[in-house]
Amino acid sequence: MAPSGPSKKPAEDGPLIRAFFEKRENLLLFLAARTRCMATAEDLVQDLYLKLAALNDGAVDVRAPSALLYRMAANLLVDHVRSTQRSSQRNNQWRRETRSAIGGEDIVDEPAADEVVVAKQRVRQLAEAVAALPPQMGRAFRLHKLEGLSQAQTAQAMGVSVKMVEQHIQAAIRNLSQRLRA
Amino acid sequence: MTSMATDEDGVMAAASAWLARLQRDDVTERDGLDFEAWLAAAPANRSAYQRTLALWHEFETCADGVLAELAVDARRPASRRAPTRRWLVAGGASAMAAGLAVAVLPSLLAPPEPATYATGKGQHRKVTLPDGSVVDLNAETRLSVSFSRSARRVELADGQAIFDVTHDERRPFTVEASGRIVRVVGTQFDVRSRQGDLRVTVAHGKVQVRPSATAASGRTFLLTPGQRLEIGRTGVETLQTVDPQEALDWRTGRLVYRAEPLANVVADLNRQFVEQIEISDPALGEMPITGVIVLDDQAAVMARLSLMLPIRSVPSQRGLLLLRK
Numbered sequence: 001m002a003p004s005g006p007s008k009k010p011a012e013d014g015p016l017i018r019a020f021f022e023k024r025e026n027l028l029l030f031l032a033a034r035t036r037c038m039a040t041a042e043d044l045v046q047d048l049y050l051k052l053a054a055l056n057d058g059a060v061d062v063r064a065p066s067a068l069l070y071r072m073a074a075n076l077l078v079d080h081v082r083s084t085q086r087s088s089q090r091n092n093q094w095r096r097e098t099r100s101a102i103g104g105e106d107i108v109d110e111p112a113a114d115e116v117v118v119a120k121q122r123v124r125q126l127a128e129a130v131a132a133l134p135p136q137m138g139r140a141f142r143l144h145k146l147e148g149l150s151q152a153q154t155a156q157a158m159g160v161s162v163k164m165v166e167q168h169i170q171a172a173i174r175n176l177s178q179r180l181r182a
Numbered sequence: 183m184t185s186m187a188t189d190e191d192g193v194m195a196a197a198s199a200w201l202a203r204l205q206r207d208d209v210t211e212r213d214g215l216d217f218e219a220w221l222a223a224a225p226a227n228r229s230a231y232q233r234t235l236a237l238w239h240e241f242e243t244c245a246d247g248v249l250a251e252l253a254v255d256a257r258r259p260a261s262r263r264a265p266t267r268r269w270l271v272a273g274g275a276s277a278m279a280a281g282l283a284v285a286v287l288p289s290l291l292a293p294p295e296p297a298t299y300a301t302g303k304g305q306h307r308k309v310t311l312p313d314g315s316v317v318d319l320n321a322e323t324r325l326s327v328s329f330s331r332s333a334r335r336v337e338l339a340d341g342q343a344i345f346d347v348t349h350d351e352r353r354p355f356t357v358e359a360s361g362r363i364v365r366v367v368g369t370q371f372d373v374r375s376r377q378g379d380l381r382v383t384v385a386h387g388k389v390q391v392r393p394s395a396t397a398a399s400g401r402t403f404l405l406t407p408g409q410r411l412e413i414g415r416t417g418v419e420t421l422q423t424v425d426p427q428e429a430l431d432w433r434t435g436r437l438v439y440r441a442e443p444l445a446n447v448v449a450d451l452n453r454q455f456v457e458q459i460e461i462s463d464p465a466l467g468e469m470p471i472t473g474v475i476v477l478d479d480q481a482a483v484m485a486r487l488s489l490m491l492p493i494r495s496v497p498s499q500r501g502l503l504l505l506r507k
Contacts, residue, residue: 029217030214033201034204035239038427046474070210070211071211071214073214074209074210119244123244123247126248126251127247145241145242146245147245151205151207173234176237177237178194
């Protein structure tokens with residue numbers, strides 16, 4: 001490999017890029033805990049990859065590629081959460097995702113009538129499962145998951161510690177998974 | 183309770199704990215590394231986490247609907263509210279997230295169209311048919327449509343399209359491509375027919391694929407969501423399970439590949455960009471690619487490709503030539 005040719009030669013697969021591809025699925029699952037769907041998590045993984053590619057791997061001294069990968073992933077999450085957390089943002093996001101343009105006209109996509117029925121039944125099922133949670137657990141889940149407050153904001157609203165919120169959320173996830181198991 | 187059930191409970195509890203821990207406002211690399219170690223510890227951990235994650239995402243998508251429902255519950259026995267407009271929009275979001283069919287408001291439908299639709303290199307086109315069904319045409323695609331009182335027929339001469347079909351039991355919707363007839367009632371699916379190779383992927387609903395009158399032979403298949411049927415020009419039939427959303431991603435300029443030979447990826451790219459890519463030797467074309475390719479501009483796409491595989495591209499007479507690095 002002679003150092004001739006264009007000065008910006010294509011980067012070779014350094015340890016970081018290799019580690020990325022080995023751990024891609026794990027990073028995806030890590031990020032997906034905080035995104036609204038898998039597709040958004042895929043986008044974040046792609047962002048992570050582009051950041052790595054821009055790092056010029058070969059030139060960076062990477063002793064612990066995994067740690068660096070997860071540090072970068074955690075930073076991406078902070079940015080992502082900051083940009084989507086506010087509840088007004090959540091509505092905007094919906095509007096974006098339920099609209100598409102046909103011939104330049106902005107239109108709203110809506111589900112077909114039979115799917116409305118199915119989706120409606122499922123929403124009722126989900127709501128019933130939440131309503132059946134013990135009161136504190138249900139409140140934590142509702143504030144954090146449904147109303148989109150952070151763990152700290154949820155703790156403040158409930159007057160409990162952040163650690164307690166995490167425990168409530170954990171128990172709620174477990175309870176809901178059992179109740180809603182297909 | 184058997185020990186196996188207890189184990190499963192334990193795994194689900196751990197998965198819930200992980201999903202909750204990753205919600206921390208200050209999630210760190212330590213969390214990530216510990217999480218990865220847990221995933222690697224047992225295959226059951228990964229699948230348990232994926233199950234809880236799916237439910238977590240479902241709650242995210244349906245959050246407004248669930249909140250509205252809870253508010254109704256709280257006011258019982260007051261009369262149940264009819265679903266509001268806002269609720270319908272939330273339902274639409276969940277339907278889209280799940281890769282379901284999405285109908286378009288009839289009042290905004292495009293006027294009746296000519297019978298033939300075509301796209302050129304790099305073009306995408308969305309067409310609304312007279313019955314409200316929506317077709318997304320990928321690049322270099324040609325199809326013709328003829329509707330009658332009792333049938334909705336589409337002929338896909340060459341190319342790829344996603345069909346969001348409105349429900350009409352009296353008028354089945356058929357797509358004829360590569361000697362097969364794809365028949366549906368109301369559903370969403372992707373059909374790709376290139377040089378006689380046919381691929382049908384179902385996102386929602388049920389789809390029947392059977393040989394057309396011109397086909398020499400072939401079996402009849404009934405496909406369900408997440409199934410992909412491939413029929414090669416030689417007649418080899420393969421049925422596999424895929425993430426239905428992936429098959430629809432090209433609409434948003436994302437190509438998703440799982441162990442796809444480079445030659446196929448290059449063929450896709452050559453339909454999107456004017457500058458044509460050639461592969462220097464056939465063995466290189468066999469190399470598998472896994473990943474997402476975002477179609478923004480060709481230079482960027484080529485740079486990313488060269489990071490996914492040990493390849494580089496050089497300018498050639500006809501466009502670009504791919505070489506081994």
